[in-house]
Amino acid sequence: MTLRVAVIGSGPAGIYTAEALVKQSAEPVEVDVLERLPTPYGLVRYGVAPDHTSIKSIANYLRRVLELPEVRFLGGVTLGEHLSVEDLLRCYDAVVYATGAMVDRRLGIPGEDLPGSVAATDFVNWYCGHPDVDPSRFTLDSPEVAVIGVGNVAVDVVRVLAKTAAELSSTDVPHDVLERLADSQVKAIHMIGRRGPEHAKFTLKELRELGELTNADVCVRPEEAVVLGADFPRQIRGNIDVLRSWSDHQPVGRPRRLDVRFWLRPVEILGTDRVEGLKLERTRLSAEGRVVGTGEFETLPVGMVLRSVGYQSVPLPGVPFSPETMTVPNEAGRVREREYVAGWLKRGPTGVIGTNKSDAAETVRTLLSDLSGPDDLAGGERPAPASVDALLAERGVRPVTYAEWQAIEAAEAELAKTLGRGERVKLVGLEAMLRACRP
Numbered sequence: 001m002t003l004r005v006a007v008i009g010s011g012p013a014g015i016y017t018a019e020a021l022v023k024q025s026a027e028p029v030e031v032d033v034l035e036r037l038p039t040p041y042g043l044v045r046y047g048v049a050p051d052h053t054s055i056k057s058i059a060n061y062l063r064r065v066l067e068l069p070e071v072r073f074l075g076g077v078t079l080g081e082h083l084s085v086e087d088l089l090r091c092y093d094a095v096v097y098a099t100g101a102m103v104d105r106r107l108g109i110p111g112e113d114l115p116g117s118v119a120a121t122d123f124v125n126w127y128c129g130h131p132d133v134d135p136s137r138f139t140l141d142s143p144e145v146a147v148i149g150v151g152n153v154a155v156d157v158v159r160v161l162a163k164t165a166a167e168l169s170s171t172d173v174p175h176d177v178l179e180r181l182a183d184s185q186v187k188a189i190h191m192i193g194r195r196g197p198e199h200a201k202f203t204l205k206e207l208r209e210l211g212e213l214t215n216a217d218v219c220v221r222p223e224e225a226v227v228l229g230a231d232f233p234r235q236i237r238g239n240i241d242v243l244r245s246w247s248d249h250q251p252v253g254r255p256r257r258l259d260v261r262f263w264l265r266p267v268e269i270l271g272t273d274r275v276e277g278l279k280l281e282r283t284r285l286s287a288e289g290r291v292v293g294t295g296e297f298e299t300l301p302v303g304m305v306l307r308s309v310g311y312q313s314v315p316l317p318g319v320p321f322s323p324e325t326m327t328v329p330n331e332a333g334r335v336r337e338r339e340y341v342a343g344w345l346k347r348g349p350t351g352v353i354g355t356n357k358s359d360a361a362e363t364v365r366t367l368l369s370d371l372s373g374p375d376d377l378a379g380g381e382r383p384a385p386a387s388v389d390a391l392l393a394e395r396g397v398r399p400v401t402y403a404e405w406q407a408i409e410a411a412e413a414e415l416a417k418t419l420g421r422g423e424r425v426k427l428v429g430l431e432a433m434l435r436a437c438r439p
Contacts, residue, residue: 004373004385006092010035010318011353012062013099013343016360021064022365026372029073032092032388036078037131038433039408040066042100044353045131050155050171051163055421064067066402074388074402080317082397083388085339086113094338097319097328100361101344103304107148111269112307119146120157120231120308127160127177129426135176140184142303146278148266149308150193151201155414157306158208160217170422177428181316189216189258191302194265194283194291197243198227200371204299206236209435211242216256220247224262226333230287264293264298267420269305278302311349333363340367404437411436 005021005114007014007233010033024321043057048055066073077083079099099276104119106112125133145161147154160168165182173181193200210218225247227240243260249355251257262437263283270277282296313328315321320336322329327348328341335341343364351359392399412424427433 002072003094004029004030004092005032005094005096005367006088006388007031007033007096007098007322008074009033009042009098009100009343009345010040010066010090011073011098011343011356012020012044012058013100013345014096014358015040015062015065017096017098017342019068019070020357020361020364021367022065022068022070024361024368026027026368029070031436033066033071033073034077034083034118034399035073035075035381036080038075038437040073040075046125046128048128049124050173051159052156055172055353062232063088073400073402073405075405077392077397077399079418082392082395085318087186087388087391089338090386091231091391092385093371094340095318096333096340096341096342096363096367097335097345099313099316099345101313101326101349104307104310105312107266107307107312108337109266110270111271113272113273114275115273116142116271116275116303117269117305117307120149120153120306121307123157127173127181128173129174131258131428131430135174135180135399136213140180140186140304142267142275143185144188144190144302145186145304145306146190146192146266146302146329147308148192148302148305149221149310150191150199150260150262151308151310152203154191154205154308155206155210157308158191158258159213161189162184162210162213162258167215171253171425172416172422174428175419175421175425182387185323185416187256188407189256189280190261191258192261192264192266192280194263195285196223196227196262197240198232199228200239200262202239204235204242206209207239207242210258210260211246213254215254217249217251217254217257218246218248218258219249219251220260222247260339265293266305267297270299275303275305276301289401307323311344313348314347316345331366333366334370338370340384363428389413400437402436408433 007017042401046060102120126137220243225244264280265283267281268279278300281293283291284372286292330341333340341365342360416425
């Protein structure tokens with residue numbers, strides 16, 4: 001008997017789950033990877049900075065999984081709109097949810113909803129060409145911008161803000177976005193952390209890339225580069241050494257300036273009709289190790305605030321969800337009978353892309369163990385699944401196939417050739433993608 005599994009989400013977690021099912025199953029297996037967008041790869045396509053081509057090359061590995069004969073890509077299919085959980089359980093022996101963490105955490109301060117105060121995720125989606133974000137979403141007309149957070153996403157954002165459009169021309173940034181980056185009025189970028197350099201979440205490789213910027217002076221204040229303690233892991237020591245070396249630098253007059261700030265927390269975003277400033281409070285650590293304010297304030301005259309203080313998942317229709325952990329409650333990936341979870345939706349936004357591989361393998365081991373009992377798959381007692389193809393056709397839904405996704409890729413390569421820009425330039429919007437794959 002063939003095991004049929006639906007994987008909801010085609011990012012790394014979902015595709016690694018499909019791969020693990022093919023590799024681990026002793027029975028024949030068919031895996032449908034369902035994705036609400038016409039395009040696969042999740043954050044690899046829409047979350048990795050365009051100038052990080054080595055990380056984006058992970059898509060080549062994920063592509064090979066989608067091309068396995070046991071795996072099928074169904075794009076443009078949304079859980080809760082086109083199919084319910086009940087539909088999936090009628091059509092498949094098991095379902096794995098792997099939709100990731102799609103939104104930024106909020107700061108919870110006054111003024112956060114002013115125009116010009118936005119989630120870094122929205123900005124990343126913008127320069128990565130996500131169809132949910134209109135290319136006209138951002139106009140970089142403010143001379144000063146604040147990025148709240150000192151993780152790798154924050155570093156990506158400030159690097160894109162600091163670079164020239166010419167430096168990004170060979171990447172896959174959508175052309176409309178590239179033109180807006182070329183018109184950017186940004187002169188000063190402030191990257192702000194609540195704690196000290198030893199608590200920053202960026203990796204040493206990402207941090208060093210900021211020092212390689214040719215269009216921006218990178219500045220660190222000596223008094224903010226002071227760290228508490230001396231016994232740190234090598235990665236953190238490397239970060240501290242780089243930041244301290246920048247604290248000795250004097251600006252050389254480059255067009256833009258990046259100030260990397262520590263021991264400051266945002267307390268209010270100022271403005272009436274839009275962002276006009278950011279009020280910060282100096283911080284320190286309490287005896288219990290918590291960040292507390294010192295009562296010393298300063299205000300930055302920024303016109304845009306981008307918050308990058310962590311991702312979080314959102315609930316899926318009909319699927320259990322914990323608002324405390326912002327994950328789907330599970331035991332080694334098991335949610336309920338025949339329902340499973342993998343990736344950030346399972347464990348929270350931790351680890352790197354490769355972490356999803358071992359995470360998916362654990363979930364698949366649980367799934368296969370559950371379905372190999374004497375009263376389950378091995379006994380052949382479960383009725384044959386209904387046809388998801390027939391159900392979608394009945395509802396007027398025509399999924400985007402893998403071959404159609406390849407047509408989108410081909411159109412993006414042709415656009416890059418036409419514009420004289422690198423290997424590909426992303427198409428923007430669902431209509432453009434569907435025109436490319438269904439002319």
